[in-house]
Amino acid sequence: MKTTIKVAAVAAAGVLALTGCSGSSSADTAHTVNVVGYSVLEQANAELIKAFQQTDAGKGVDFKESYGASGDQSRAVAAGQDADEVHLSLEPDVTRLVDAGMVDKNWKDNATDGMCSQSIVVMVVKSGNPKHITSWSDLTKPGVGIVTPNPASSGSAKWNLLAAYGSVLADGGSQADAAKYMKAFFGNVAALPDSGRDATTAFTGGTGDVLLSYENEAILARQSGTDFDYVVPDSSILIQNPCALTTDASKSAQSWMDFQKSKEGQKLYAETGYRPLQDVGDVTVDGANDPSNPFPEPKKLLTIDKDFGGWGVANDKFFGDGTDGAPTGILTKIQSEAGQ
Amino acid sequence: MATAAAVADGRPARWRRSASSGSLTAGSSLGLGVAMIWFSLLVLIPLSAIVVKAAGGGWSTFEHVLASEQTRSALQLTVVSSLAVTALNMVMGTTIAWMLVRDRFRGMGLLDLLIDIPFAMPTIVVGLVLLSLYGPDSPIGVEIQNTRWAVLLAMAFVTLPFIVRTVQPVLEELDTDAEDAAASLGASRFTTFRRVILPALVPAIFAGAALSFARGISEYGSLLLISGNLPGRTEVVSVRLFSFLEGGNLAAAAAVATVMLVIALLAIVTLDVVQRRVARRV
């Protein structure tokens, strides 16, 4: 028995020593890139990382990735999570890091204005579209359950809500009409999961009749075998995902970001359903409604800058949480009035 | 075996044999000091940080958070579901313990091991496993995902062993003289059970019930996938807390956590009181 205990103690000490050794990850940080991304980015990045590691700039570069709801990820980095590159759903989540001193304030001064990927808002419905949902006005019909993430944590949520609000304006309606529409919209919300990916899970798990999501998420899910359909509505909003390096980012991180914006990178993003930032030639996208014409242009495509005054204005105007002197946003107010 | 067996074991509770050697020696003082430092760094200080954080916002934080319909809904759902499941466990747990002890049953050893499966399963896996049978694509057509039944189901799974394991040892050590006497006096089996056996089991049942309730209200992982976390409908308090946390609203998270801690403290104090009563009875 004594021998057994001695042996066990030595073994335990050995394991602890091993723990100490392999637990540390700071070896060779020059060739490590810490990517902190929003939730639906994971699978697309997997392809790009593989391709990047085949290039000269990417040989020997190690990647550590973390994915989650855009707002939550942004807060995690602000709270100390390691990051070389943040690739988030929308600009305000990067602005938070600029304010925290972690991202340089000139992060947008480049060829793509700081963006790495883009998509649009689409409506995901059950296979065969049993409730015949094709337009924004169908969402407020009685008995329709809408699944959209929670704007407090998710970037996807804010894009969705602006697209919904903007659909009324695009049709010639006034701000008052839009507010009325959003009230009915929130009345039909069946669930407000934390992230875009959580919303997809909730919808495929049986919640709701329609899911508002990124077009690239819908395409990716169908590529992975999930059985549902999606509708590109008449009006939608251009989702522009920013990417930025942190102030202490490694050199390899800059090469990585350049790769993401390159033609090769954008083509790989397109293959998982993102709308490329530049012309990448013809791409066949499995999972799209029409793989040979995967990215049809909606009749009216709103943009955050032209139609909403840019995120600097829009984030407070629509999503201000009313704390610390900030005004309560239009949509925040409607959401809480609807009891959501 | 298993944790809960140590609780109302028929063995004396912690405080019976308190005839220990006198006051602290130098060595034990050091040991006590080290142990207390570890315990403080690990448990006491972090838990008090929660209370401090919640109190830092004053009553207004509490009011604001608890006034929220969504949070109140979550609290109510969690507590009521846990109570319901505990009541179910009190019946089923005692019955199962009865079967294990009093019934000669082929495959009982296997049954005994099965009871411990909820201890062995990571909570997230519990959710996966229940989804397979009771979620979409259920082979028996019972689809309860995103409903309150899912909350009850998940809680029932994870709290299954507690009462079984507290009652089992007591049943095993139970002296049957009183039962024989009652039978020889003509009492029916049911009366004997009700008047002779059950009272002896009650402390053990309540000890297990306290553990079951505490576990139920704190459950998180198993509910994530199957309950749907629908605000106001199937969202439990730990999910609400997690949302506050990830959303950076630490004050609200701390307020909710404080409420949960108070309930948890009540549960273990009850446990301690019951254990002492067991000690006095034996």
Added chain:
Amino acid sequence: MSSPSTTVGTGSPVVKWVLRLVVVAYLFLLLVWPTWFLVKNTFANGMTGIQEALADPDVVHALQLTAQIAVASVVINTVFGVGISLLLVRQRFIGRRALSVLIDLPLSVSPVVVGLALVLVYNGQFGWFGPWLEAHGLQVVFAMPGMILATCFVILPLVVREVVPVLEELGEDQEQAARSLGANAWQTFWRITLPGIRWAVVYGVVLSLARALGEFGAVKVVAGNVGGETQVATVLVQQKYQGFEQDTAYSVSFMLVLAAVLCLVVVALLRPKEGKK
């Protein structure tokens, strides 16, 4: 099993069979059949599910990380658990009763509360001790030490609750005899006390190991979910399930459950030995 008299045990056959049916049906529907699906889904395509899972570097890393954290926390917890048990049973001091009650607290605290508590104290930006610790090179939150702490918290009572009753039963006679013969405290512990409590310690260790392998909520909050670095196996299961890789999720789940069940089987097999002692 005890009770030679089965006065109330065997009843009318009807009652007996109804009880059996109820119990078996309850356990089958709640426990057995769902667990069977885990096995079925894992091996739906033979061994390929598990092979593919193990080919994924994130999976391998997560499993290694889980194992490291589990072993580290169990070792730490056993040392402190035995020490605290000795203090609780053999010594008198102010606050002994309070300590005993508080030791049980981790059993009833929600794992997300555990995570929040540790974050509030050890976070490097706004925690109580975090900034000081990180300035001195020790990162707790979003790193290994934090995950070990979180696991230690949840397994804290398990060893103590096994060892304390046994220590009480043992009594101090042998220890006092040893001391009067000139043995010092360490020798007394090593040769008299420890052999007496060794099975209780083993049970405690195995139970805490099973529990540590399965910890989810607390580690999820503290660790930050960096794939291939701070993502433990349980968090990986959730991510894979939601990331359209259900097969991997099932395979990893199966491995975790198997490891923990083996722990419990070990306990079950050891138990009769204790009776024979």
